Amino acid sequence: MKSRHVSRVIGASPAAVYEYAADVGNLPQWAAGLAQAEVVRDGDRLLVDSPMGRVEVRFVERNQFGVLDHDVTLPSGTVVTNPVRVLAHPDGAEVVFTVRQIELDDDEFARDVNLVAADLERLERQVSQHS
Template sequence: MGQVQWAIESVTIERLPSEVYDYASNPANFAEWAVSFCRSVRQSGGQWRIETPEGELALRFAEPNPYGILDHYVRGEVGPERPSHARVVSSGAGSRVIFTVFRAVDPRDRVYALDCRDVKADLLALKRALER
């Protein structure tokens, strides 16, 4: 079995961790900061749906928690649910949002690099949204 590859992307936000978590964990705000792939978000039939370049996907977040866990999951009509792992932690007077990007099974290196770039863009959008 091959070695799992991953990268960490993070950003510092000058807001309290509880404020960052409350904003980022609210699915209604997802399109405001997941700008690399989420075009819009809506509730339908008791679940959150997002419009992406791949089409419409279901979106769910980890259960509300006091630990800053911002994991979220997307799923299309077919195929497995895809996790995204993120955390909000205290950093000085503000917060640090940490996102782990895992390399998919046998992807091209370019795809992995683009995933990391997109996550960084999303984190910077989250920073702008919370610091404006």
């Protein structure tokens, strides 16, 4: 299995980036690779319509370390753990998302990496508009 780290520097404080990204209600505005419609809460589970079909998402609890790790249960039942960090950067914050090649051929994996890069670009735009 391959992994690739995708990152984006955002000209806002790490706290501002983390707060925006950690708000699951904001997912459809920036994380199109995950959520294409409103997030449905079912207890501590989040149900979202994604490009992969209906998936379940569970985020780690909010924390002071900028960790936004989340598990995505695919329609096949496979659980993919997505490590995500919001780090301090001299120009504001850097978001690092680790993409893992699970149940994907090389072309699909490359597509996922590009989708994550586009999501992080949208996150930058959204945070800039809300800062």
